Amino acid sequence: MTVTNKVAxxxxxxxxxxxxxxLRLAQDGFDIAVADLAVQAEKAAGVITEIEALGRAAVFVSVDVSQRDDVFAAVDAAAQRLGGFDVIVNNAGIAQVTPLSEITEDELDSIFRINVNSVIWGIQAAVAKFDELGRPGKIINAASIASIQGFPILGAYSASKFAVRGITQVAAQELAPKNITVNAYAPGIVGTGMWDLIDEKLSVINGKPRGQNLKENVDGIALGRIETPEDVAKVVSFFAGPDSDYVTGQVLLVDGGMLYN
Ligand SMILES: NC(=O)C1=CN([C@@H]2O[C@H](COP(=O)(O)OP(=O)(O)OC[C@H]3O[C@@H](n4cnc5c(N)ncnc54)[C@H](O)[C@@H]3O)[C@@H](O)[C@H]2O)C=CC1
Ligand SMILES: CC(=O)C(C)=O
Structure with missing residues (x-):
């Protein structure tokens, strides 16, 4: 029997x-296409070094997820360079911190192209590759607590994440006959560059000192601490692996206890 490597x-x-x-999917045994904007190549190289230290293969794939052709080319490059294709994680996204009454047409177009259109391009490109390879596959999308409850001053962002939840539900139903599962993770307040930006912009809007908006949000988390990327990655690991084979169309809150459904 030929055992092929798994690629995400x-x-x-x-x-x-x-x-x-x-890093978590590499620990799980996947070879990884580290896909990001070209300007992130240096950071991506660092991630690749970390993955290789875990004994897995990794390549950098330059992509602007808002561009359909780019996403298809990225999936092709990943499959060709890593020798397969099993999982796509449509994770890239941006935040905007603007009251609804002030959002411009350009801002709205931009956040929807990056947070929403990208997910559809990722689904299309992955399905085409799963079909070509004759394999089932798993599609995993980045939602948010803001996909369940609208967050003031994050209006366009909330709308984009509500859209991701809808897309996840529709794609799961459309792709189930191909044995492709589609799920999403919904983090809460994760200590990344995105929250550095949100905190900074909220400070300008509401005059609170830097760090205060982040602290107030973290104070609302039942488990009492800020979320880490590793907390999120554990849920993605479940969606990427065989234990979730009978789970599809779900948006799983991983927020330490902020919202309850
Ligand atoms: N940080 C948080 O508290 C939360 C984040 N999320 C979601 O998780 C995902 C990841 O967020 P973070 O890691 O916190 O953000 P981050 O800002 O730290 O990283 C985002 C990554 O996406 C890349 N990216 C941005 N635009 C891109 C484009 N057009 N094409 C390709 N890559 C692009 C950036 O270069 C960067 O590497 C996003 O979808 C975000 O909305 C959801 C809930 C909470
Ligand atoms: C960044 C994000 O999704 C929230 C709600 O904080």
Whole structure:
């Protein structure tokens, strides 16, 4: 019997939650395509070194997830360079900290292209590759607590994450006949560059000192501490592995106890 390696592509894997997911899936035995913007190549190289130290193969794939052709090319490159394709993690995303009344057309277009269109391009590219290789596969999307409850001043962001939840539910139903599962993780307050930016921008808007908005949000977490990328990666590991074979269309809160469903 030929045993082939398992391959996962993680977008936005140069830093933050994406890096945590890439490292965890490597620990789980996946070879990893570290996909990110070209400007993140140096950080991605560091992630690749960490993955190789775990005994897995890894390659950098330059991608702007808002561009459909880029995403298809990234999936092709990952499959060709790593010798297979089994999992895509549509993780890359941006936040915007703007009251709804002030959001511009350009801002709205930008956040939807990066947070929403990207997920559809990732689903399309992964399905095409699973079909070509004749394998089932797993698709995992980045939602948020803001995909369940709208967050003030994060209005466009919340709307984009509600859309990711909807896409996840629809794709799960459409792709079930191919034995492809589609799920999403919904983190709470994770200590990454994204929250550095949110805290900084909220400070400008509400005049609270730097760090105060982050602290107030963390104070609302039942488990009493800020979330780490590794906390998120454990849920992604479940969705990427065989223990979730009978789970599809779900958005799993991993927020330390902030929202309850
Ligand atoms: N940090 C948090 O508290 C939470 C984050 N999330 C979601 O988790 C995901 C990852 O977030 P973080 O790691 O915190 O963010 P981050 O800002 O630390 O990292 C985002 C990564 O995505 C990449 N990226 C951005 N635009 C891209 C594009 N157009 N094409 C390719 N790559 C692009 C960046 O280069 C970066 O490496 C995002 O979808 C975010 O919305 C969800 C809930 C909470
Ligand atoms: C960044 C994010 O998703 C929230 C709600 O903090």
């Amino acid at each position: 592509l993680v977008t936005g894997a140069g830093q933050g939650i994406g890096r945590g997911i890439a």
